[in-house]
Amino acid sequence: MHVAVISAGDTAFVLISAALVLLMTPGLAFFYGGLVRRKNVLSVMMQCVFIMGLVTVQWVLFGYSFAFGSDHGGFLGGFDFLGLSGVGNGAAGTIPQSTFMLFQMMFAIITPALIIGAFAERLRFAAFAIFTLLWATLVYDPVAHWVWGGGFLQSWGALDFAGGTVVHINAGMAALAAALIVGRRKGVNGHSPSPHNLPFVVLGAGLLWFGWFGFNAGSALAANGLASNAFMTTQVATAMAVLTWAGLDWILSRRPTLLGSLSGAVAGLVAITPAAGFVNGIGALAIGFGASIICYLFVVVVKPKLGYDDALDCFGIHGIGGMWGALATGLFATASVNGANGLFYGDPGQFVTQIKAVAIVVAYSFVVSFVLLKLVDWIVGLRADDHSESVGLDLSDHRETAYTILD
Numbered sequence: 001m002h003v004a005v006i007s008a009g010d011t012a013f014v015l016i017s018a019a020l021v022l023l024m025t026p027g028l029a030f031f032y033g034g035l036v037r038r039k040n041v042l043s044v045m046m047q048c049v050f051i052m053g054l055v056t057v058q059w060v061l062f063g064y065s066f067a068f069g070s071d072h073g074g075f076l077g078g079f080d081f082l083g084l085s086g087v088g089n090g091a092a093g094t095i096p097q098s099t100f101m102l103f104q105m106m107f108a109i110i111t112p113a114l115i116i117g118a119f120a121e122r123l124r125f126a127a128f129a130i131f132t133l134l135w136a137t138l139v140y141d142p143v144a145h146w147v148w149g150g151g152f153l154q155s156w157g158a159l160d161f162a163g164g165t166v167v168h169i170n171a172g173m174a175a176l177a178a179a180l181i182v183g184r185r186k187g188v189n190g191h192s193p194s195p196h197n198l199p200f201v202v203l204g205a206g207l208l209w210f211g212w213f214g215f216n217a218g219s220a221l222a223a224n225g226l227a228s229n230a231f232m233t234t235q236v237a238t239a240m241a242v243l244t245w246a247g248l249d250w251i252l253s254r255r256p257t258l259l260g261s262l263s264g265a266v267a268g269l270v271a272i273t274p275a276a277g278f279v280n281g282i283g284a285l286a287i288g289f290g291a292s293i294i295c296y297l298f299v300v301v302v303k304p305k306l307g308y309d310d311a312l313d314c315f316g317i318h319g320i321g322g323m324w325g326a327l328a329t330g331l332f333a334t335a336s337v338n339g340a341n342g343l344f345y346g347d348p349g350q351f352v353t354q355i356k357a358v359a360i361v362v363a364y365s366f367v368v369s370f371v372l373l374k375l376v377d378w379i380v381g382l383r384a385d386d387h388s389e390s391v392g393l394d395l396s397d398h399r400e401t402a403y404t405i406l407d
Helices: 008-035 038-068 097-119 125-148 152-156 164-182 198-220 225-253 258-272 281-306 314-332 348-379 386-391 393-398
Strands: none
Touching: 008 038, 008 097, 008 198, 038 097, 038 125, 038 393, 097 125, 097 164, 097 314, 125 152, 125 164, 125 348, 125 393, 152 348, 164 258, 164 314, 164 348, 198 225, 198 258, 225 258, 225 281, 258 281, 258 314, 281 314, 314 348, 386 393
16 A cells, blocks of 8 residues: 655745745735835735735635535535644645645635736725635635646646636636726726836736746645746746737837836746646747737737726736636647647647636636625625725725825
């Protein structure tokens, strides 16, 4: 009988990766904080920090159990791990289950934080808190179970190495629902206001890029060749996406921009996430290139024509980029990396499976998010009043200001 042996090296690697993933949420706070107007920078940062507390407690009480407890009909985990009962130092592969739980906790934290980008500058804090708790429980936890916890998408063979469907499509569709329901910001017609602090955006993007190596490489759950491949493909795809978006800016707008390059970096990181442990370097280049092309066209060309106000392009980058990445996994996956072939390596069935998985998560996340937003609007009201939106949510919700203005 095989007895699982916990590896000190693998455990240390996954714990460090978990810490890197947690760092991504403060990184997101700087990224989003720099993109909004100065009167709302603290409100966005506060939402990110609050999520770190709220989702941690939810995960301990019941979130981890719903996502990774014993399977119930392929849809949801059971009550095995309520309050982390039974989650100890027993092996989950070559790491303790408690380590696996912590690593997955950090994914559960950052996913609802991504949605903040859609309703930034206009959602009441109470509404944000209630929606986040409901969404984490009724959307994130079930989808995580479907894909990673023994649910029906995992049984179908859908590939998602580190969260293309679970994290990015999931959050992106919720962002689209939020943008449609909450409505446009006051006085924002056409193009969004310019970022108030681009150096903050650089800092945030840098922390996200750095933390993403834990996000993707750590998803191997061991310090091995698969982790090394995921690290490599993450860097390669992101670098290609930066060059591609900067090139599009240069060609179409005559100047490469810092904001465009950073947008390309995030698009590349998003797109390679589901594929990182399944593709090689050439596949990563193709995914990074496609991510910037597709996301650029959506954000710069399509979104203005549609007229909705996804303030920080959560749907345009995470939703669209996540869809591309999940589908591209079905194109570029190669068994030479991790046992699965995509369409270009001889298995069209894998691509069909990816299409089904994307369609299901798109529909589920959008519909349930839409209903939850309507419910929260009925309970406490979603939108800040006109005065609060005018003076900024930093003052109206938190009685704080980020900057001292000297007359």
